[in-house]
Amino acid sequence: QVQLVESGGGLAQPGGSVRLSCLASGLSLMSYTMGWFRQAPGKEREFVAAIRWSDGSTTYTDSVKGRFTISRDRAKNTVYLQMNSLKAEDTAVYYCAAGRAILSTRSQASAYPNWGQGTQVTVSS
Numbered sequence: 001q002v003q004l005v006e007s008g009g010g011l012a013q014p015g016g017s018v019r020l021s022c023l024a025s026g027l028s029l030m031s032y033t034m035g036w037f038r039q040a041p042g043k044e045r046e047f048v049a050a051i052r053w054s055d056g057s058t059t060y061t062d063s064v065k066g067r068f069t070i071s072r073d074r075a076k077n078t079v080y081l082q083m084n085s086l087k088a089e090d091t092a093v094y095y096c097a098a099g100r101a102i103l104s105t106r107s108q109a110s111a112y113p114n115w116g117q118g119t120q121v122t123v124s125s
Contacts, residue, residue: 001026002024002025002026002027002098002114003023003024003025003026004022004023004024004096004097004098004114004115004116005022005023005116005117006020006021006022006094006095006096006116006117006118006119007020007021007022007023007119008020008021008119009094009119009120009121010120010121010122011122011123011124012086012121012122012123013086013123013124013125014086014087014088014123014124014125015085015086016086016123017082017083017084017085017086018083018086018121019080019081019082019083020036020080020081020083020094020096020119020121021078021079021080022034022036022078022079022080022081022096022116023076023077023078024077024078024079024096024098025077027098027114029053029074029077029098030053030054031053031054031100032052032053032098032099032100033050033051033052033053033098033099033100033101033106033111033112034050034051034053034070034072034079034096034097034098035047035048035049035050035051035096035097035098035099035101035106035112036048036049036050036070036079036081036094036095036096036097037094037095037097037109037112038090038092038093038094038095038121039092039093039095039118040089040091040092040093043092045095045109046061047061047106047107047108047109048060048061048064048068048081048094049061049064049068049070049081050070050101050106050107051070051071051072051079053072053074056071056072057103058070059103059106059107061107063089064083064090067083067084067085067086068081068082068083068084069081069082069084070082079096081094083121086121086123087123088123088124089123090121090123091121091122091123091124092120092121093118093119093120093121094118094119094120094121095115095116095117095118096115096116097109097112097114097115097116098112098113098114099111099112099113099114
């Protein structure tokens with residue numbers, strides 16, 4: 001049984017930092033790409049970042065480039081999203097996802113059949 005469990009969300013001030021974690025179990029991660037998506041109230045779920053487990057190659061949406069970093073710890077079966085220089089518009093529920101996505105589909109939610117429950121990140125002063 002595949003399980004993705006996110007943690008690390010909370011309240012941060014504009015300009016602050018938050019690190020999200022996603023612990024994966026029940027799947028052979030070497031064949032997978034791990035993604036982070038987010039959904040703000042009244043908006044569609046959007047792609048944030050992805051990392052291919054086998055070689056660590058990464059992809060980011062333009063709005064977070066230079067501010068967010070996705071990484072993985074092979075020993076802990078955990079993927080991280082380090083979020084710096086946070087803005088109010090980063091406020092959303094953040095979801096971890098796993099799928100056998102290829103480079104051209106990494107940003108598409110439909111490429112990820114496995115999802116975590118989500119963790120809220122609120123950026124406010």
